Amino acid sequence: MRRTLDIAPLRSFVAVADCGGFQRAAASLHLSQAAVSQHVRRLESATGRSLVERQGRGSRLTRDGEHLLSQARRILTLHDETLHSFGLGTEEAVVIGSTEHGAAHLLPFLATVLTQSLPHCHVRFRIDRGTKLREGLDAGRVDLALLLGPADDPRARPVGELELIWYSAPTWRRPSPAQPIPVVAFDQPCALRTRALETLSLHAIPAVIGAEAIQLAGVQAAVGAGLGVALMATLGQTPEGLVARDDLPRPAPLPLAVWSRHGLSAKIAQRVAEALQQLLTQAAAKTIVTNLELAKGA
Known part of the structure; x- marks a missing residue:
């Protein structure tokens, strides 16, 4: 019997490893949890090995799963590079969450910049409260979130301060x-x-x-x-x-940080952070003018 390792199941398997579980992987891939589970079972059938095992309420890769993970990353990289060489790169969906303050003033600029710097990504925005966005990151429903407050988490990348x-x-x-x-x-x-x-x-x-x-x-x-x-x-x-x-x-001022979900490409997070840093620099200049006008009127 001929056995194959298909691309879609490999993507699901890598997502399970990067996101820390089937539910988060399904949310990040915009698939059902049942579909992701089926993909992993197809890989286990093709390899004849157990790749993922339950650990409490979560799951972890077996030794064979760890071996396949490294190979899967190489296969997916080569697959995507080959498509890109023919101008047929796959489009990656990226969900960026923001509070309403960010939506009103940050997102229009950010959308324009990301269209230019990340042409192979389909960017979708979600507007919600900060607590809900953090929950979305943990569940894999949100890839990046623009959040006010200290960047006291390894997933957070400081980008500047918002003048109030x-x-x-x-x-x-x-x-x-x-x-x-x-x-x-x-x-x-x-x-x-x-x-x-x-x-x-x-x-x-x-x-x-x-x-x-x-x-x-x-x-x-x-x-x-x-x-x-x-x-x-x-x-x-x-x-x-x-x-x-x-x-x-x-x-x-309040610090602003970009929070990334586990497993998100570092390149995407970096591009978003750079765009926000540019915008905040421009905004700081406008705020200085506003404060000077207030001082004159005092």
């Missing part, structure tokens, strides 16, 4: 010192909400949550309605109908 500015409605007036300042913020958990309250607290300014929202549009609408002030990362672009404030303490 206070915004309010044009008619809003700061209350007397004895009265707390109403803050409009996202629901918990939220890095911007935390930074806003910490900044006011550090300057002994009383504050209270005046309105909460689960989406950026809700935050901006509440601020526009005069319900309070909000701290936003706008990359130097003032939201329509709002004004920047010069009578509140300047907050420290």
Whole structure:
């Protein structure tokens, strides 16, 4: 009987190894878990060896599986290089997750840059809360995520800092010192909400949550309605109908990092990080201009 190692099962097998399990591999390949399991069984039938074994709730490669993994990587590399040499490169789907602040100001630029620098990738974006994006990375549903906060994980690559500015409605007036300042913020958990309250607290300014929202549009609408002030990362672009404030303490910027799922190509993560670093450099210049204008008006 003639035995073959087909490309699709080999891709599934490598994904299982890189993602740490069948469920994550299936999500990263946009296949069902049953399809990935079937692919691995086909490889075990072709090799006559057990390649994956259960370990608690997860799985691990056997010694034969480790041997096949190294060979599978070589086969897939040669396969893809051959197609590329004929101008028929395979298109890789990459899912990039972002919060709404990133979607409004980072993603349009990022989409343009990635179309040029990663022509063989089909980029798809997912907009969600930071906690959901982290869950997506762990499950393999998201390949990269743009997240605010410290890069305290091996999967995170720091790309810079986002300057933060206070915004309010044009008619809003700061209350007397004895009265707390109403803050409009996202629901918990939220890095911007935390930074806003910490900044006011550090300057002994009383504050209270005046309105909460689960989406950026809700935050901006509440601020526009005069319900309070909000701290936003706008990359130097003032939201329509709002004004920047010069009578509140300047907050420290928030670090931005690109988080990668296990097994994602380092080249893709690097290209995304480089694009964001370029954008943040440009945005920093705009924010400096905004701060200078605020200082002049003070």
